[in-house]
Amino acid sequence: MPSTSNSPFASLPVRVAVAAVAIPVIVFLTMMGGYYFFAFILLISTLSLYEFYSLAESKGVSPLKALGLFFGAVTTSSFIYERWQIEVYAWFEGMGVRLSMFSQLQFLLVTLLIFLLLALLMELFRDKGSPFTNLGVTVLGVLMIPLFFGTLVGLREVFPYGFPVYRFFPSTIADEHQLQIIHRWGGYTVVSLLATIWICDTAAYFGGVTMGKHKLFERVSPKKTWEGFLFGLLFAVLTMIAARALVVDYLSLVDAVVIGILVGVFGQLGDLIESRFKRDVGVKDSSSIIPGHGGVYDRFDSLVFVSPIVYLYMDFVVLS
Numbered sequence: 001m002p003s004t005s006n007s008p009f010a011s012l013p014v015r016v017a018v019a020a021v022a023i024p025v026i027v028f029l030t031m032m033g034g035y036y037f038f039a040f041i042l043l044i045s046t047l048s049l050y051e052f053y054s055l056a057e058s059k060g061v062s063p064l065k066a067l068g069l070f071f072g073a074v075t076t077s078s079f080i081y082e083r084w085q086i087e088v089y090a091w092f093e094g095m096g097v098r099l100s101m102f103s104q105l106q107f108l109l110v111t112l113l114i115f116l117l118l119a120l121l122m123e124l125f126r127d128k129g130s131p132f133t134n135l136g137v138t139v140l141g142v143l144m145i146p147l148f149f150g151t152l153v154g155l156r157e158v159f160p161y162g163f164p165v166y167r168f169f170p171s172t173i174a175d176e177h178q179l180q181i182i183h184r185w186g187g188y189t190v191v192s193l194l195a196t197i198w199i200c201d202t203a204a205y206f207g208g209v210t211m212g213k214h215k216l217f218e219r220v221s222p223k224k225t226w227e228g229f230l231f232g233l234l235f236a237v238l239t240m241i242a243a244r245a246l247v248v249d250y251l252s253l254v255d256a257v258v259i260g261i262l263v264g265v266f267g268q269l270g271d272l273i274e275s276r277f278k279r280d281v282g283v284k285d286s287s288s289i290i291p292g293h294g295g296v297y298d299r300f301d302s303l304v305f306v307s308p309i310v311y312l313y314m315d316f317v318v319l320s
Contacts, residue, residue, distance in 0.1 A: 014291050026194065030156070031187035037156050038080045045076050045149035048297040048304065049141050051286040056137040058281050062128040063138040064119055071115035072146035078108040079154040082161050115142065145297075148304045151311035152190065159186025164319055168250055185250055192243035193310060196263045197302045200236035204268060207231025221275040229268055236264030255318050262313060263306050270305025274298065 029040045049072045053063045081104045089101060102110065119138055123131050160182040165174045174182060208228025216224040237260035244256035251259075274297060278286065285294030293299045 015293060018291055018293060023198075027191055030190045030194070031184075033156050033159070033183060033187055034083065035080070037190075038077075038153050041149050041153050042073060042076050044296050044300055045146045046073055047289070048149070048286075048295075048300060049145045051295045051297045052141045052145060052277070053137070055277055055281050055283070055286060056141075058283070060129065061133045061137050062126075063134055063141065064122055065138075067115070067119060067122060068138045068142050071111060071118075072142045074111050075108065075115075075142060075146040076150040076153065078104060078111055079150040080157060081107045083157060086161075112142075115139075145304055148308050149300075152303070152307040155193075155307070155311045155314055156186050156190050158315065158319060159183055159189070162315075162319075167319075185248060188243070188247035189314075192240065192248055193259075193263065193306070194303070195243065196236050196239040196260060197267050197306060199239045200232040200264050200267055201271070201302060203235035204228040204232030217272055220272050220279060224268075224272070224275075232268055233261070233264030236260045236267070251318065259310060259313065262309050263302075266309050267302035267306045270302045273305060274301035 026040065029036045046069060049069060050065075053065045053068060056063055057065075081102075085101050085104070116139065119135055123135050126134070128134070160174065160179050163174075163182050163186075165178065165182070166172045169178050171178075204224075205228065208223065208225045208231070211231070212223075212225030212227045214226040215222065216226050216229050237257055240256045240260035240263070241253070244251045244253065248256075274286070278284065286297040287295035289295055290299055297304075
């Protein structure tokens with residue numbers, strides 16, 4: 001009897017078991033929002049950045065890992081800064097003190113400026129490999145992973161912070177009941193985005209395995225096919241349409257279709273981008289921290305690339 005150890009479905013039971021435990025936890029944290037969701041995103045962002053730097057180190061690059069991880073965390077934190085700002089300001093105002101604070105954009109810009117300045121100064125006093133590659137990887141990691149993941153926190157924080165109440169309710173200021181609805185919409189929006197990515201990935205995987213004949217990008221990922229890509233795209237659109245019908249009814253049908261297309265296209269491109277990094281290094285996974293799934297960056301590579309695109313579309317089109 002031939003061995004099935006190399007079967008594409010060999011790791012499926014482990015993958016399903018891990019997903020059965022992780023998905024309810026992720027959904028719970030997402031629906032809770034606020035600091036719960038922020039803590040989850042901060043964790044996966046930091047772990048993904050650590051794995052990215054580790055990949056670079058295996059190529060002989062010496063990124064400023066500690067500096068990047070610290071300012072990566074601060075960069076992600078800037079997207080929950082408005083909540084902090086309101087709470088801290090209210091606390092000081094309750095004590096009779098009027099406080100001047102950065103805006104959220106100012107906080108993000110100051111964070112990135114200080115990070116760049118310190119990275120340049122620290123590399124000046126190092127004698128470890130090429131400054132070009134060290135600084136390039138250090139900065140790219142922070143701008144690509146924590147900044148992009150931070151936009152997902154920003155998307156969740158739009159509900160209710162920054163939500164255009166007048167566009168969806170008869171009043172311009174939401175009452176307690178309306179605030180609860182807006183908060184649920186925020187949770188359901190992010191859950192729908194996550195579900196769309198997961199279903200897109202699963203559909204692309206099974207579509208490629210069962211029907212794939214034409215290579216999508218063989219130089220980067222030899223197993224991916226156009227059939228799998230189109231299968232994933234189709235199911236991404238169908239998932240967002242279903243989500244609109246079930247839980248995110250504030251979206252128009254056009255918006256649901258557009259978001260589905262954005263996820264279906266850019267989510268799979270995000271996976272290819274990470275595959276390009278791994279192929280350059282010569283490894284299959286960014287780490288082995290998640291049984292059956294590889295590393296955290298492996299599991300969330302689509303999300304990190306999709307998040308800023310959907311965030312911008314939601315902020316400037318849907319909720320403008």
